[in-house]
Every structure is written in structure tokens, then in C-alpha cells.
Amino acid sequence: MGHRTESSWVPSVTLLVGIGDTDIAALLLGADGRVRGDADMVFEGQPVHPSGAVKHTKKALSLALHEVEPEVERIVIAGAATSGSLAAMAPDRAVVVAWLIARPDDAEAVVYGEFFRESGGWKFTGIGKGYASGLAELVTAYGVEVEAEAEKEVEQPVAAPADGPVPLTGVAKAPGRTPSRPLAQSPWQALVAPSAPARKAGEAGGTPAPTASPAVTTAPAPTASPAPTAAPVPTPWPAPAPSPVPTAYPPVERAYELVEGWEFGPVFEPFTASGKGGEAVTVDGRVPPGPVLVEAAHEGEGYVGVFSLNKFNKDDDHLFSTTLPHFTGSSVIRAPGDRPLRLRVEARNRWALRVSPVAAARRLTGTLRGYGPEALLFTGGAADLRVHFEGKEDGSGYVGMWCHEVAGRTTLLTHPALMMNATGPLVHTVPIPPGPLLLLFSADGPWTLTVREIG
Known part of the structure; x- marks a missing residue:
């Protein structure tokens, strides 16, 4: 140079x-x-x-x-x-x-x-x-x-x-x-001359042109639903505060930090991509084979889906499929070893993706709040996990959680343990085994998780 x-x-x-x-x-x-x-x-x-x-x-x-x-x-x-x-x-x-x-x-x-x-x-x-x-x-x-x-x-x-x-x-x-x-x-x-347009996403060496990104205010933010009276929160557990709800497009800005001591999945520099509408994304060679974290964000309202593509260039597995407004989410998928990881995005508005090591997922400790599906890492001892799911405005909404015990493993479990599977607002306690655990939490709205180790 x-x-x-x-x-x-x-x-x-x-x-x-x-x-x-x-x-x-x-x-x-x-x-x-x-x-x-x-x-x-x-x-x-x-x-x-x-x-x-x-x-x-x-x-x-x-x-x-x-x-x-x-x-x-x-x-x-x-x-x-x-x-x-x-x-x-x-x-x-x-x-x-x-x-x-x-x-x-x-x-x-x-x-x-x-x-x-x-x-x-x-x-x-x-x-x-x-x-x-x-x-x-x-x-x-x-x-x-x-x-x-x-x-x-x-x-x-x-x-x-x-x-x-x-x-x-x-x-x-x-x-x-x-x-x-x-x-x-x-x-x-x-x-900056108007005759020098930026290349669009998907073109060789290109990036999407910048646009103004004001806070989206046309869609009302979901409000917290009260806990069912039939199952009041026990006094030893603190009453959870309302979970945050995004009000603007967040292009996966969470800092890239690795959980110390986490050994499941390869370590590499993250890959990012962004665009608008439907698009197929090919992850470059920096992402090695093995379990990887995929984070996504979508601007405003409308359907958004993210699917992995198999060797025949057909949908293989879905990571996200939702109409949750101002969507943010993360999940874990296996990057193949014989070809680059490819993802298909189906969206109405602007979106952003980041592929990172699993060790970059948020660690579950104390009280954690979120919005939408998220992959979480737990490294503590056996514990009780208090789940407060606020649900959708109309009282519906799905919430579920799958548990991968990853000690000594290099791949995802074929049949992870289903820890919870419910619809509608709820307050519920789930016993979880000692870590290290990869918890794939799925929710159609705001949630609060509080972990309390036993003994």
C-alpha cells in the first residue's frame, strides 16, 4: 500500500x-x-x-x-x-x-x-x-x-x-x-457531488446509500400486561419492571464482546450485512464451520423472516419469522463446512444482520430484559429462572425456550430440551441445570428474565 x-x-x-x-x-x-x-x-x-x-x-x-x-x-x-x-x-x-x-x-x-x-x-x-x-x-x-x-x-x-x-x-x-x-x-x-451514487447492497463491493433514520412513531409500542391473578408473583421474587421496547430502527449496534470462558463455537471477526426488502446474503470466508450467532433487526412494521439456505439453494431452517414491530432478535445456527453460509431475508423495510461467535451472545445473570427472540448464555450453577412475558397488546403472543447443554460439545444438540412452551402473558418459573448452557428464548414481545442460583 x-x-x-x-x-x-x-x-x-x-x-x-x-x-x-x-x-x-x-x-x-x-x-x-x-x-x-x-x-x-x-x-x-x-x-x-x-x-x-x-x-x-x-x-x-x-x-x-x-x-x-x-x-x-x-x-x-x-x-x-x-x-x-x-x-x-x-x-x-x-x-x-x-x-x-x-x-x-x-x-x-x-x-x-x-x-x-x-x-x-x-x-x-x-x-x-x-x-x-x-x-x-x-x-x-x-x-x-x-x-x-x-x-x-x-x-x-x-x-x-x-x-x-x-x-x-x-x-x-x-x-x-x-x-x-x-x-x-x-x-x-x-x-459530495450528486453524480457519485453509492452502490446498492448486493452489487460488487457496494453498500446501500445512506438515508435519514428518524425514530418510528407511527406504530404504538406494546404496553406491559399485568401478571395473571391466578398466579401472583411470590414475594421473594422482585416485581419485574416493564421491558424496553425499541422505538426506532436499531442496526444491530450492541457491542461485540465475548463471554469470558465460553468455549462453544468458533471465534472469528463478525460479518455484517444490511439492505431493504428481500435479499439473499452470502457470508464470507471469515466465518468458519460450526455454531454461530445470527443477530437481526428490522425497521418499523411488517413481516420479517430470516432463513438459512441449503446446498440446493432452498430454505433449510428458519431463524426468525415474525410481524413483531421494530423487530430485533438473535439465534444460533450451524455454519456449514463445505460451502459458505447463506441466508435469505424476507422483509418489507430496512434490515441489518450480524453473524458473530456464539460467545458474543448476552450472558444470562441477575435480571435481563429484552424484546423478541434471543440466544442467551448461562454459565452458573443450577438455578430457577423467573420468566415474565408481557405478550402482545391483544393478550396473545408466543413464548418458548429450548436448552442446549454444550459442555464438551462442538455442535448443537439435535433434540434440545424444551423448557417452556406457552401463549399469552405469563409469570412462570423454570428450573434450569448448571451451565454452560445455550438457551434459545423465543418471545413475541417484551420480557424480563430473573435468574436465582440454588444454594
Whole structure:
């Protein structure tokens, strides 16, 4: 790649990158060293990459390196010419990058450094290359199409349209497009040309174009149903608080963390995909054969289904099949060894998938709340599990749980133990054996689980 400075490894986790009060931006590059479209620029006016892996917040950048699409080879960090120190901090607040920046002479914009892939991981290298003509020259070097009169047009603020905001991907006075706020608020915004569309999901090396993602308010959130009077909650158990119900599209943003000591299933860097409507997804080679965690999210209302495909490219098993609004869920499936794992998504709106190690599932301890189906890990001793299922608004809704005892195993049980199988709101206690256990919990709505070990 022609790096000119000594490079250092960084952990493949979510890093917070900043240079003091300097506003910075990221450009996501493919193997050709160029952006694939407007969506591959992340800055104040376009703060979230479609993959969700790179975000701009408070003059800093959040880089979820473990979620970056495989087509992205490099992430360039750039901004206005300045002096200072670029720092990258891991979730445990450890500083993993500290790069001193000296402002180049006669430069208006600078490439501070870049993160790049190597041998299955990520490295950082400092660059410090200046561009005398400013941001336009800098981004053009990486394939961004810039209008010749962009700077002049930025000086003329354009009023927001009466029918609401539109995606911030255009330039003032572009035919048929009106920005939702004055472009002068961000010097980067004027550099995004409307003639450089992002490739759609499913195209070679492509990502879906960014769209505004306001909170969905048209569908009423399910309300908590009271526990049946015939089975009151015993006084030794605390009364569960209402479980959270998503009110907006959550693109599988839960942090990637592995449960310590969990040994069931292979360990690998997660695979992510997103799109809208029906689509077939081929998981890349980073996912080895064996049990893997599949997380899904769907925007708004409507049916969503996720199915695995067999070697004949036909539906093999269903992971999710629901009309639950603002759906989120997770389950475990076996990735085959003789071919890539393929998933078929049937959905009405936008969706996101993440395939991770089973060890990335949530651990069941104390009190846990959720919404929809979820794979849970239990590593404690024999316990009683209190289930409070709130059900649907009309008093219906399914709730069930299957138990895989995974000690010493490398595959899922063919016939896991069915621990509960019921419909409608309920409060119920289920005795569970000592761990390690993989619990596949299924619910058509909000729930609360409280675990109490025996003895």
C-alpha cells in the first residue's frame, strides 16, 4: 500500500478517534484506494456510514473495526490542516494510537493517518500529507467527485424544503435536489457531488446509500400486561419492571464482546450485512464451520423472516419469522463446512444482520430484559429462572425456550430440551441445570428474565 511510516497493530474493536477540538472525517476505501460513492465519506453532515461501522460524533469518529465491510481495505482520517495529537481509545479507555501531527507548510487540508487491513487484523499508520488546495483536492485524490463551483454555491444557504428533510448527499443548486440544512455548516458537505451514487447492497463491493433514520412513531409500542391473578408473583421474587421496547430502527449496534470462558463455537471477526426488502446474503470466508450467532433487526412494521439456505439453494431452517414491530432478535445456527453460509431475508423495510461467535451472545445473570427472540448464555450453577412475558397488546403472543447443554460439545444438540412452551402473558418459573448452557428464548414481545442460583 505504500505506507511511509512505521505501522502498529490495533485491536479489532470499537475505537474512538479524535484530535482535540479539530473536526475530522473518515473516507472508507476499497482495494483500489478509492471510495465507492458518497456514502463512503463520514463527517458532521453525513454522520453514519450505511454499514453502521463508522460514525461521526462530537468532532470525533467511532470506528467499529470488527464490523467494517470486507470490501473496505483502508479508513483514511483527514481534516483541516492543524497541529496536535491524533489519539485512538479502546472501549476500556486504553489509548492504542498516539500520533503527533505537525502542520505541513502551505497546506489547507491534511491526511492525518489511516487504518488498514493486514493478515486478518488492523494496523494504523501516520501519514501527515498536506494538500495546498484544501479539502477538495484531498477528497478528489480518493475518488470523490467534486463540483467545480462547490465553494461558491456553499456560500448561498438554501432553505429546507417544506415537506421535510432529505438525505444530505447533494450540493446546493444541484438539479432536483434541495439540502435539508445550509451546506455551509460543514466544509465537507459541499464536496459530495450528486453524480457519485453509492452502490446498492448486493452489487460488487457496494453498500446501500445512506438515508435519514428518524425514530418510528407511527406504530404504538406494546404496553406491559399485568401478571395473571391466578398466579401472583411470590414475594421473594422482585416485581419485574416493564421491558424496553425499541422505538426506532436499531442496526444491530450492541457491542461485540465475548463471554469470558465460553468455549462453544468458533471465534472469528463478525460479518455484517444490511439492505431493504428481500435479499439473499452470502457470508464470507471469515466465518468458519460450526455454531454461530445470527443477530437481526428490522425497521418499523411488517413481516420479517430470516432463513438459512441449503446446498440446493432452498430454505433449510428458519431463524426468525415474525410481524413483531421494530423487530430485533438473535439465534444460533450451524455454519456449514463445505460451502459458505447463506441466508435469505424476507422483509418489507430496512434490515441489518450480524453473524458473530456464539460467545458474543448476552450472558444470562441477575435480571435481563429484552424484546423478541434471543440466544442467551448461562454459565452458573443450577438455578430457577423467573420468566415474565408481557405478550402482545391483544393478550396473545408466543413464548418458548429450548436448552442446549454444550459442555464438551462442538455442535448443537439435535433434540434440545424444551423448557417452556406457552401463549399469552405469563409469570412462570423454570428450573434450569448448571451451565454452560445455550438457551434459545423465543418471545413475541417484551420480557424480563430473573435468574436465582440454588444454594
